[in-house]
Amino acid sequence: MRKLFILSGAGLSAESGIPVFRGSGGVWEEHDIMQVCSIQYWRQNRDLVTRFYDERRIELKDKIPNRAHYAIARLQKRFKGRIWNMTQNVDDLLERAGCEDVIHLHGTLRDLRCESCGNCWDIGYRAQNEGDSCPACGSFSVRHNVVMFGEPAPAYRFIKRAMDESALFVAIGTSGEVLDIVMIASEFDRSILIDPNRKMYVTSFGSHDRYIDEYFEIFLQKKAGEAAEELEELVAAFFQAEDETSPSSR
Numbered sequence: 001m002r003k004l005f006i007l008s009g010a011g012l013s014a015e016s017g018i019p020v021f022r023g024s025g026g027v028w029e030e031h032d033i034m035q036v037c038s039i040q041y042w043r044q045n046r047d048l049v050t051r052f053y054d055e056r057r058i059e060l061k062d063k064i065p066n067r068a069h070y071a072i073a074r075l076q077k078r079f080k081g082r083i084w085n086m087t088q089n090v091d092d093l094l095e096r097a098g099c100e101d102v103i104h105l106h107g108t109l110r111d112l113r114c115e116s117c118g119n120c121w122d123i124g125y126r127a128q129n130e131g132d133s134c135p136a137c138g139s140f141s142v143r144h145n146v147v148m149f150g151e152p153a154p155a156y157r158f159i160k161r162a163m164d165e166s167a168l169f170v171a172i173g174t175s176g177e178v179l180d181i182v183m184i185a186s187e188f189d190r191s192i193l194i195d196p197n198r199k200m201y202v203t204s205f206g207s208h209d210r211y212i213d214e215y216f217e218i219f220l221q222k223k224a225g226e227a228a229e230e231l232e233e234l235v236a237a238f239f240q241a242e243d244e245t246s247p248s249s250r
Contacts, residue, residue, distance in 0.1 A: 001082065002166060003082045003167070004075075004084065004166055004167075004239070005086070005166035005169045006084065006172065007088070007172070008094075008174060010088070010173060010175075011224055012094075012172050012224045013066075013091055013093050015224060017063055018063055035048065042143075042148055053146060057123075057125055057144075058125055058127060064096070066225045067229075068225045068227070069096070070097045070228070071228035072094060073099045075231075075235050076098075076100060079235070084103070086103045087102060090146050104155065105147075105155045108145050109144075110123065111145035112143065113142065114137060114142050115141040117136055119134050119136035119137065121136075159179075163188075169188040169190070170193075171185065171191075171195070171216075191215065191216045191218070192216065193218070194224055194231065
C-alpha cells in the first residue's frame with residue numbers, strides 16, 4: 001500500500017514564532033552563517049557556536065505548535081503507518097502536537113550528542129554546561145545535536161526509501177535550497193506544495209527553463225497554518241482513492 005511523503009521546512013514553524021533561517025527576519029540576518037552553522041568554525045570557536053544553539057534551545061521552550069503541526073499529527077493518527085513525516089526543522093513542535101516517528105533530517109535542538117560514542121540524549125530547554133557528560137559512556141566531549149554545513153546528515157538515508165514507498169509528495173514551508181524539492185516532486189505523479197513566498201524559478205534542463213509549477217500538481221500559496229484544513233482534505237481524498245483502487249478493496 002503506497003504512502004504519503006511529507007517534507008517540511010522552516011515555514012512550518014514560522015507561525016509559531018520560530019524565525020526562518022532564510023529571508024527577511026531570518027536568524028542568519030543577525031549572524032554570520034558560516035560562523036555558527038559550519039563544522040569548520042565549530043572547530044575554531046566551540047564556545048560561540050554552543051552559545052548560538054543554547055539560545056535557540058532556550059527560546060524554543062515558550063513556542064507552541066500551530067495549526068499545521070496539529071494537522072500533520074491528526075493525519076498520522078488517522079492514517080497510521082502510512083505517512084513518512086520528515087522535517088528539516090530542529091524544533092520539537094511536531095512532537096508536541098502529537099506526531100510520532102518524526103525524522104529530523106538535520107538533528108534536534110533539545111538533544112546533546114556525544115562525540116566519543118555518538119549517543120544522543122534530551123536536556124530539555126536549558127543551556128549546555130561544562131558538567132554535561134554522556135550518560136552512556138561518561139565522556140565530557142559533547143555537543144549540540146544539529147547537523148552543520150560540512151558534515152554528513154545520516155537521516156538523509158531515509159529520503160530514497162520514502163520516495164520509493166510513496167505515491168504523494170507534500171512539501172510544506174521549505175525553500176528547496178537545501179533539499180531539492182523539485183527533483184523529488186519530479187519523481188511523483190501526485191504532489192502538493194505549500195509556500196506563501198514561492199519564487200518562480202528552478203532548474204534548467206538543456207536549453208529549457210522549467211518552473212516549479214510544472215512539478216507540483218497542486219500549489220497552495222498560503223502559510224502552513226492557513227493551508228492546514230485544505231491539506232487534510234487533500235490527503236484524505238488521496239488515501240480514499242488509494243484504498244478504492246488497491247487489490248484488497250476488490
